[in-house]
Amino acid sequence: MRTVAELTWLELKLLMREPLTVVFVLLLPMVILYVLNGVFGSSPADPSVWEGIGAIDFYTPSYVALVAATVGVLTVPVHLAGYREHGIIRRLRASAIPPTVLVAAHSVVAVVISAVSSAVLIMASVLGYEARLPSDWPATVGAFVLVAVAFAALGSALGALLPTARAAQGLGVLLFFVFMLLGGAGPPMEVLPDAMADIAEFLPITHAARLLRSAWLGEGWEGTAALVVAGMLVVAVVVALWRFAED
Amino acid sequence: MTVPPSDEIAVRVYGLQKRYGDKVAVADVSFEVRRGEIFGLLGPNGSGKTTTVECVQGLRRPDGGDLSVFGLDPIADTAGVRTVVGSQLQQSALPDRMKVWEALRLFSTSRNAAGSWEKLLGEWGLAEKRNTAFGDLSGGQKQRLFVALALVGDPRLVVLDEMTTGLDPSARRLTWDLVEAVRDRGTTVILVTHFMDEAERLCDRLALLTSGRVVAQGTIPELIAGAGGRTEVRFTAEGEVGFLRGIDGVEAVDPGPGNAVTVVGTGPLLARVAHAIVERGMVPGDLRAHLPSLEDVYLDMVGDSGDGS
Numbered sequence: 001m002r003t004v005a006e007l008t009w010l011e012l013k014l015l016m017r018e019p020l021t022v023v024f025v026l027l028l029p030m031v032i033l034y035v036l037n038g039v040f041g042s043s044p045a046d047p048s049v050w051e052g053i054g055a056i057d058f059y060t061p062s063y064v065a066l067v068a069a070t071v072g073v074l075t076v077p078v079h080l081a082g083y084r085e086h087g088i089i090r091r092l093r094a095s096a097i098p099p100t101v102l103v104a105a106h107s108v109v110a111v112v113i114s115a116v117s118s119a120v121l122i123m124a125s126v127l128g129y130e131a132r133l134p135s136d137w138p139a140t141v142g143a144f145v146l147v148a149v150a151f152a153a154l155g156s157a158l159g160a161l162l163p164t165a166r167a168a169q170g171l172g173v174l175l176f177f178v179f180m181l182l183g184g185a186g187p188p189m190e191v192l193p194d195a196m197a198d199i200a201e202f203l204p205i206t207h208a209a210r211l212l213r214s215a216w217l218g219e220g221w222e223g224t225a226a227l228v229v230a231g232m233l234v235v236a237v238v239v240a241l242w243r244f245a246e247d
Numbered sequence: 248m249t250v251p252p253s254d255e256i257a258v259r260v261y262g263l264q265k266r267y268g269d270k271v272a273v274a275d276v277s278f279e280v281r282r283g284e285i286f287g288l289l290g291p292n293g294s295g296k297t298t299t300v301e302c303v304q305g306l307r308r309p310d311g312g313d314l315s316v317f318g319l320d321p322i323a324d325t326a327g328v329r330t331v332v333g334s335q336l337q338q339s340a341l342p343d344r345m346k347v348w349e350a351l352r353l354f355s356t357s358r359n360a361a362g363s364w365e366k367l368l369g370e371w372g373l374a375e376k377r378n379t380a381f382g383d384l385s386g387g388q389k390q391r392l393f394v395a396l397a398l399v400g401d402p403r404l405v406v407l408d409e410m411t412t413g414l415d416p417s418a419r420r421l422t423w424d425l426v427e428a429v430r431d432r433g434t435t436v437i438l439v440t441h442f443m444d445e446a447e448r449l450c451d452r453l454a455l456l457t458s459g460r461v462v463a464q465g466t467i468p469e470l471i472a473g474a475g476g477r478t479e480v481r482f483t484a485e486g487e488v489g490f491l492r493g494i495d496g497v498e499a500v501d502p503g504p505g506n507a508v509t510v511v512g513t514g515p516l517l518a519r520v521a522h523a524i525v526e527r528g529m530v531p532g533d534l535r536a537h538l539p540s541l542e543d544v545y546l547d548m549v550g551d552s553g554d555g556s
Contacts, residue, residue, distance in 0.1 A: 003357045010349055017344040017380075087339035094306060094334045095396065096326075096357045 003097055007105040015075075015109060025071060025113055029063050029121045032185065037129050053217070057132050059185065060125040061140075061216040065147055065209040066185040067121060068114040072151025073158065073179070074172035076110050080159025081168040089244070099244035103156045110152035111145065118144065135218030143215040143226075147208040150229045153236035154204065160243035184209035204232045256315075257282040257404055257435045258303060263312035265298050272298040273309075274459035280404075280452075285426065285436040287446045287453030291549055295459040296439045297337055300406045303437070304332050317403055330358065333402035335393040337409040337439070343382030347373055347392055350381065351399065360400035371395040371425075387418035394425050398434070405429055408439040423448055447541045457549045467541055474544040478516040481509050482531035484524060494519050506532075 015021060036059060080103070083089050089099055125131035134140035162168045180186050182196055183205030192200060200206045211225035258280035265273040273295040280286040288296040301307040303314060305321035305328045314321050321328040341350050351364035368374050371391050376384065384392065390410055397405050407426060411419040426449055430436050440446055446453055447467060454464035463470050477498070483506040491500045496514035503509060510520050517536040524531050 003353075006353055006356045010345065010353055013349070014342055014344045083342070087336065088341060090306075090336055091339035091341060092357075094304060094329075094336055094339075095354045095399070096329045097353075101357075 004101050004104050004108075007097065007101060008108045011105050011109045012112065015113065021075060022113075025067070025075065025117050026120055028070065029067050029117060030124055032066075032180070033059070033063060033121065033124060033129075036186075055188075056125060056129045057217070058188070058213065060122060060131045061134075061212040062183070062185045062209040063121055063125075064118045064144060065205060065212050066180060066183065067117045068110075068144070068148040068151045069179050069183070069205045069208065070176055071110045071114045071117070071148075072153075072155040073175040074155075074169070075113070076106050076152055076155025077159035077162060077168040077172055078165050079106060080156060081162045082165030084159075085164045099160075100241065103240055103244065106159075107149060107152035107156060110155065111148040114148040114151075115144070132216075134216045136215055136220070139215035139218075139220060140212065143211050143221060146226070146229055146233070147212060150204070150208070150233035150236070153233050153240065157236040157239040157243070160240045179203060179205040182206070184213075204229060255282040256280070257317060258286075258437065259313070259315040260299065260303065261313040263299060263302060263314065264310045265295075265302060265307065266310055271459055273302075276312075276454075276456065276459065276461050278454040278461060278464055280435060280437060282403075282435050283430070283433060284451040285430050285438055285449050287450030288437065288439045288456060289441065289443070289446045289450075289453050289545070290456030291441060294456040294549075296441075296456055297408055299456070300334075300408060300437055300439055304334055304406055305329060330400065331403045332406060333397035333399065333404070333434075334406040335390075335397045335408060335410060337412075339393075341381040341392075343380060345381050346378055347381070347384070348377040350392065350396060354396050354399045358400035363401065364395075364399060367395040367398060371398075385418070386414050387421055390414070390418070390422050391425060394429060398429065402434065404435045404437065406437045406439070409441070410438075411440070411442065411445060419445075443540075443542045443545055455545065455548060462548045463544065470541065470544050471539050474539070474547055477511050477513060477539060479509055479511050479537040480516050480520045480534070481507065481537070482520075482524070482534040483507050484529050484531050486529055488524075490527070491520060491523060494523055 037056060083102070089102065092102060093099065122131075122133075126133060158171065159168060162171065182192065182200040183203050184200070185205070189197060189200065207225040207228040210222050211229055214220060214222035214225070256279050260279075261277045263273050263276040264271075276295065276299050278286070288299060290296050298307065302309045303316060303321060305325035308322060316328050317331050319327045319331065348364070348368065351367060355361050355364040368377055371394060373388075373391060373395060376388060381389070381392070393410075394407075397407070410426070411422050414422060423445065426436060426438060438446070438449060450467070452464065452466050453470070454461045455470065456462070463473060465473065485506060488500060488502060488508050491497055491508075491510055494512075496516055496519065497510055497512040499511045501509045501511070510516065517534075521531065521534060
C-alpha cells in the first residue's frame with residue numbers, strides 16, 4: 001500500500017514534467033467548449049435536440065465524460081505500453097513492484113488529472129456560458145468517479161494489449177475523435193444519421209456522458225448507462241490483469 | 248573489507264527446464280553458486296542464460312527442476328526470494344523523467360528498506376547526480392544506478408544480466424570494478440554475460456551454456472584443463488627440429504613455411520622446448536607460447552557460429 005502511494009505520487013510528478021501532456025489535457029476540452037458554444041451556445045432550449053435542455057447544460061457534463069475518456073484512452077495506455085516497451089515493467093516487477101501496483105498508481109493519477117481538468121472546465125462553463133452547476137452533487141461526484149475509474153481501467157487494458165507507445169498513441173487518437181464526434185460531446189445525438197447513432201450506442205463514452213448528465217440534472221443515476229460503464233470497468237480490469245500476468 | 252567466498256551453497260539449480268510454447272529455452276541446467284563468489288553464466292545469445300536467472304529470481308515459473316536460493320524456493324516463496332535477491336535486468340530501464348533519488352526512494356519503499364538509499368547514493372558515486380533525470384544519465388551512470396538499485400535492502404544475492412552490452416570500453420572497465428566492489432562487500436553475484444573477457448576477468452567460477460544446457464562448469468583453470476586444451480609453442484630456427492618429438496608432453500611438431508616451427512603439447516611446454524633447443528646450440532627466434540584460454544574452450548564447445556551477434 002505504501003508502495004502504491006509512493007508510486008502514485010511519483011507518477012504525478014513525472015506527469016507534471018511533461019508540459020505538453022498537461023497542456024493537452026487541460027486545454028483541449030476548453031477549446032472544444034469554446035468552439036461548440038460559439039456554434040450552439042446561444043440556442044435556446046429546443047425539444048428536438050440535446051434532450052430538450054439547453055446546449056451548454058447538455059455539453060458541460062458530456063465534456064466532463066470526454067475529459068475522463070481522453071485521459072483514459074490517451075494518457076494511460078501511452079504510458080503503460082511505453083513502460084513495457086522499454087522494460088520498465090520488468091524492472092519494477094523485479095523490485096517487488098508488480099504490474100497491479102503500477103496499474104493502480106496510473107489509475108489514481110488518471111482520476112486526479114481528470115478531476116482537475118473537469119474542475120477547470122466546469123468553472124469555465126459556469127462563468128463564461130452560465131451553465132448550471134450539478135443539482136445533485138453526491139450523485140454527480142459518484143458518477144464522475146465511476147466514469148473516471150472505468151476509463152482509467154480501459155486505458156490500462158489498452159496499455160496491456162498494445163505493444164508500443166506509438167501504437168497506443170495511434171489507437172488513442174482514433175478513439176478520442178470517435179468519442180468526441182459520436183459520444184455526445186460533438187453534434188447533438190438527435191441529428192446523427194441512424195447508422196452513426198447506432199454506433200454511438202455501442203460507445204462507452206455515450207453511456208458515461210448520459211450517466212453524468214442524469215446525475216447532473218438531478219435525475220439520479222441512469223440505470224442502463226451506469227451498468228454499461230460498470231461493465232466496461234470490470235471487463236477492462238480483468239483484461240489488464242490477465243495480460244500483465246502473462247508478461 | 249573483503250569477505251572470502253565460502254563453500255556454503257547460496258544458489259542451487261537442478262534440472263531446470265523452461266519452454267515458451269514449442270521453443271525450448273532451457274533444456275537441462277544445473278549448477279551451484281557458492282556464497283560470496285561471482286558466478287558467471289556464459290553462453291551465446293539464446294542459450295537460456297536470461298531465462299535461467301529469471302527463474303532463479305522468481306520472475307518466471309519453470310516447467311521442471313528444483314531451485315533453491317538461500318534455502319528458499321523461488322516458485323513457492325516468490326516474495327521471500329525477492330527480499331534476498333537484488334537484480335539488474337537485461338534491457339530494462341526507468342522512466343526518462345524519473346530522478347536518481349526518486350528511483351532509489353521508490354525501490355527502498357517497495358523492498359521495505361526505507362531510509363537505506365541515502366547511503367547507497369554516496370557509496371556508488373551518485374550523490375552529485377541525485378537530482379538528475381534517468382534519461383540524462385550516461386550509460387556508465389545508468390549502470391551505477393542499476394547496481395545501487397539492485398543493492399537496495401541489502402540483498403544476499405545480486406543478479407547482473409548483460410551489464411556491459413552497449414557500453415564503451417572505459418565504461419565497461421568501470422562497470423567491472425563495480426561488480427567486484429559488490430562481491431567485495433560480501434554479496435554473492437550471478438553474472439550473465441556473452442563476453443569472454445568479462446567472464447575471464449570477473450568470475451570466480453562459471454557455467455558455460457549452449458542451447459539451454461550446461462556444457463561445462465568450474466573455475467576457469469578447471470574449464471581449460473577439462474577441455475584438454477593444448478599449449479602451442481612457436482619459434483623460428485635454422486636446422487632440423489625432429490628431436491623435439493622426444494620431449495615430455497610434446498604431441499606434434501609442425502615445421503611451417505620458412506624456418507617457422509609449431510610445437511603442440513601439454514604441460515610446461517615453453518620451458519622444455521626452449522631448454523632443448525638451447526641445449527642443441529640452436530638460437531630460437533621469435534619464441535612465443537600460446538596458452539589455451541577460456542575463448543578456446545568456449546569456441547571448442549559452443550562452436551564459432553554459436554553467437555549470432
